[in-house]
Amino acid sequence: MRQRRLVMAVTAAALVVVAAGCGSGGGQPAGGGGAQGSGGTSATIALFLPESKTTRYEAFDRPLFEAKVKQLCAGCKVLYANADQDPAKQQGQVESALTQGANVLVLDAVDASAVAPLVNQAKQKKAPVVAYDRLISGIGYDYYVSFDNVKVGEVQGQALLDELNRRGTTDKGQIVMLNGAPTDPSAGDYKKGAHKALDGKVKIGREFDTPDWSPDKAQQETEQAITALGRDSVIGIYAANDGMASGAVTAIKRAGYPTPPPVTGQDAELTAVQRILTGDQTMTVYLNIRQQAEKAAELAVSLAKGERPPAPTTSNNGSADIPSFLLDPLVVTKSNIKDTIVKDSFYTADQICTADVGSACAQAGLR
Numbered sequence: 001m002r003q004r005r006l007v008m009a010v011t012a013a014a015l016v017v018v019a020a021g022c023g024s025g026g027g028q029p030a031g032g033g034g035a036q037g038s039g040g041t042s043a044t045i046a047l048f049l050p051e052s053k054t055t056r057y058e059a060f061d062r063p064l065f066e067a068k069v070k071q072l073c074a075g076c077k078v079l080y081a082n083a084d085q086d087p088a089k090q091q092g093q094v095e096s097a098l099t100q101g102a103n104v105l106v107l108d109a110v111d112a113s114a115v116a117p118l119v120n121q122a123k124q125k126k127a128p129v130v131a132y133d134r135l136i137s138g139i140g141y142d143y144y145v146s147f148d149n150v151k152v153g154e155v156q157g158q159a160l161l162d163e164l165n166r167r168g169t170t171d172k173g174q175i176v177m178l179n180g181a182p183t184d185p186s187a188g189d190y191k192k193g194a195h196k197a198l199d200g201k202v203k204i205g206r207e208f209d210t211p212d213w214s215p216d217k218a219q220q221e222t223e224q225a226i227t228a229l230g231r232d233s234v235i236g237i238y239a240a241n242d243g244m245a246s247g248a249v250t251a252i253k254r255a256g257y258p259t260p261p262p263v264t265g266q267d268a269e270l271t272a273v274q275r276i277l278t279g280d281q282t283m284t285v286y287l288n289i290r291q292q293a294e295k296a297a298e299l300a301v302s303l304a305k306g307e308r309p310p311a312p313t314t315s316n317n318g319s320a321d322i323p324s325f326l327l328d329p330l331v332v333t334k335s336n337i338k339d340t341i342v343k344d345s346f347y348t349a350d351q352i353c354t355a356d357v358g359s360a361c362a363q364a365g366l367r
């Protein structure tokens with residue numbers, strides 16, 4: 001996954017930046033750690049995000065990253081690309097950025113197990129690499145910025161177990177697990193953490209590694225599980241993010257549950273917060289994406305200046321111990337939306353409390 005403040009204002013400002021050059025002394029050095037000129041550091045920083053089905057990437061990660069780079073480095077240019085969950089497309093985007101003279105790459109890989117050759121290309125161009133959100137495997141590089149993903153899965157699993165215990169249904173059926181894209185190592189970490197919380201305490205009836213984090217596929221998997229296990233036997237859904245939770249909730253509604261089983265999530269998407277208020281979703285993990293995006297931007301600018309700030313920990317990717325900044329998740333339920341998401345201005349009460357959730361907002365003290 002956290003606290004996100006003034007996101008809407010920052011988003012609006014950052015979208016003006018997009019990929020334009022910033023300030024005087026700009027330009028595109030042909031590699032290395034950045035050049036020095038009358039306008040200070042001048043470098044090209046490339047940001048690559050994996051997909052747009054999860055709303056956080058375009059709504060938060062990108063604009064927050066761009067705004068922080070502009071704040072720290074008036075002479076830096078940001079190149080941006082979204083791969084739309086296509087590894088081949090991302091490969092072309094990275095290679096294009098290197099051809100354009102990118103000095104630093106910040107890479108959220110579509111397939112983190114298959115991009116070592118791209119990292120090697122960056123090394124040959126003397127362009128440092130920051131793995132963003134997903135731990136790239138098979139090669140050493142400069143930094144990794146993410147959340148403690150095993151802990152994210154653990155708090156999700158524990159929240160589901162707590163709700164089952166509260167309802168007294170833990171031993172009365174089975175749960176379904178929707179773990180996320182098998183090409184994303186973060187999904188494997190969430191899965192590991194969730195099993196740590198759930199194994200031996202509740203029966204897992206069906207488990208899926210959902211391709212592309214797709215809400216539609218999550219809905220199909222949930223419908224398949226309900227059909228196979230029986231509606232009354234499915235007592236809870238572990239969904240690794242809010243997008244898949246939306247698919248699970250749709251399947252639950254179609255199945256006609258008199259009382260919907262608990263459903264987990266992650267990313268604090270606006271629609272997920274509204275589902276929590278109405279009781280369709282039990283919780284989400286609130287990730288401080290501002291902190292993540294800004295830390296990545298700080299590291300990118302430092303690397304462009306030839307600096308290497310110390311990292312508090314390392315993450316082993318199978319080939320090397322990568323200097324890492326790992327952030328903590330925060331569980332959000334109906335009881336603390338006001339004291340977390342609204343308090344931090346991640347969303348305002350007006351944004352959350354649309355007409356269809358007005359009464360639920362009043363019950364939660366948001367109105």
